[in-house]
Amino acid sequence: MPNFEQESTFAGVPTETVSKVLADMKPPTDADFEKEAQRQRKEFGKSFDEVYNTNNVTAGTRRMLENQKKEHNKMNRIGWKPVTIINLMPFTLDVNGVIQKRYDLRVPPAPAEPLKKGAIPYSRRVLDRIYWDSEDQGSDMEGVDNVKPVPWLPIEIAEDFTREYNDIQNCGGVFIYEGDHLPETSPVLVNQLKRAQEELFKWCEKKVQDADLEFASESTRKNISDVHRNAWKIMFRAGLTSEDQKPAWLHSVHSSARQAPEFCPGCDKPKAGAVCVNCGNVFKPLVAYKESMIEFGHVSFGKMNDEEFKEALKIKAQRDKRAEQMQKAATK
Numbered sequence: 085m086p087n088f089e090q091e092s093t094f095a096g097v098p099t100e101t102v103s104k105v106l107a108d109m110k111p112p113t114d115a116d117f118e119k120e121a122q123r124q125r126k127e128f129g130k131s132f133d134e135v136y137n138t139n140n141v142t143a144g145t146r147r148m149l150e151n152q153k154k155e156h157n158k159m160n161r162i163g164w165k166p167v168t169i170i171n172l173m174p175f176t177l178d179v180n181g182v183i184q185k186r187y188d189l190r191v192p193p194a195p196a197e198p199l200k201k202g203a204i205p206y207s208r209r210v211l212d213r214i215y216w217d218s219e220d221q222g223s224d225m226e227g228v229d230n231v232k233p234v235p236w237l238p239i240e241i242a243e244d245f246t247r248e249y250n251d252i253q254n255c256g257g258v259f260i261y262e263g264d265h266l267p268e269t270s271p272v273l274v275n276q277l278k279r280a281q282e283e284l285f286k287w288c289e290k291k292v293q294d295a296d297l298e299f300a301s302e303s304t305r306k307n308i309s310d311v312h313r314n315a316w317k318i319m320f321r322a323g324l325t326s327e328d329q330k331p332a333w334l335h336s337v338h339s340s341a342r343q344a345p346e347f348c349p350g351c352d353k354p355k356a357g358a359v360c361v362n363c364g365n366v367f368k369p370l371v372a373y374k375e376s377m378i379e380f381g382h383v384s385f386g387k388m389n390d391e392e393f394k395e396a397l398k399i400k401a402q403r404d405k406r407a408e409q410m411q412k413a414a415t416k
Contacts, residue, residue: 147231148232155235164239165238165263166210166262167210168242168263169191169242169258169260170207170208170259171206171208171258172194172205172257172258172280172284173255173284174315176193177249179244183215186217191208191209196321197321203268204277206267206277208266210264214235214236215235215238216234216235217233217236218233218234219232219234220232239262245258245260246258246260250283257283257287261276285322287315288316288324291311295315295316316334348362348363358372358375359378366387369385372384374399
């Protein structure tokens with residue numbers, strides 16, 4: 085029986101029944117298509133093919149771009165400014181938003197050491213354009229899509245970062261300002277940079293305390309991560325702690341505890357072994373084939389690299405040879 089039958093809703097149905105159903109299936113004729121088109125014209129005014137065609141898609145795109153240009157000119161007349169995001173945190177700032185993902189708007193982590201001795205280490209990201217989203221408003225009587233462009237100004241996106249990391253996660257080491265200049269060029273921004281560093285130190289102290297509590301119990305030591313270690317290192321470089329105060333958990337946690345578990349894309353259960361015990365998704369096709377858990381040519385073979393596929397071919401040749409030997413022995 086073909087693999088698609090084994091891994092579909094046909095599973096458990098007799099092969100003869102499936103074969104009969106497939107044999108009786110016939111593709112629609114031109115007359116069938118025309119009959120359906122007439123029904124659609126009667127019910128909707130036009131057939132789907134008359135509405136959803138290349139010309140209408142092109143017209144819809146042209147309309148959207150024209151509206152976007154008008155909206156862009158309007159924003160320029162009103163006026164807008166670039167915005168700079170400053171990050172003092174030891175990790176990348178990544179807000180889970182549609183615009184942020186579409187334009188890959190992330191802020192890199194602050195470097196361990198400043199560019200100049202005695203300065204405050206930070207990274208920055210300048211938002212220097214208008215970013216665009218869209219709102220689907222359906223289609224007109226001619227079937228042309230009507231998509232309304234929605235502008236996002238730099239200040240709107242930047243505020244999402246401060247809201248996420250200062251208000252929600254209580255990090256404090258993030259701030260924004262209008263313009264693309266460096267913070268050192270403004271006394272006001274220099275003071276803001278110092279205040280952000282003070283908030284960073286508070287966050288680091290909290291993370292170190294959290295790690296001390298986690299380390300106190302064997303069952304929770306796995307929760308200690310590089311976030312906690314980097315927090316202690318920041319405090320150490322700033323002179324807020326010393327070498328003789330180095331915590332036992334700084335290097336003692338096993339590396340496997342730092343890795344987040346991988347999950348099966350089919351059912352969101354933790355990955356274990358070569359095949360998911362919950363949904364049957366194959367993670368390691370070569371291992372699964374070696375253990376006779378799947379047949380040669382299984383759809384998961386597409387996950388193999390060239391070396392793994394060559395190994396699978398060798399295994400198949402050995403099995404075919406053994407099967408031939410067994411068949412000959414049985415006929416003697």
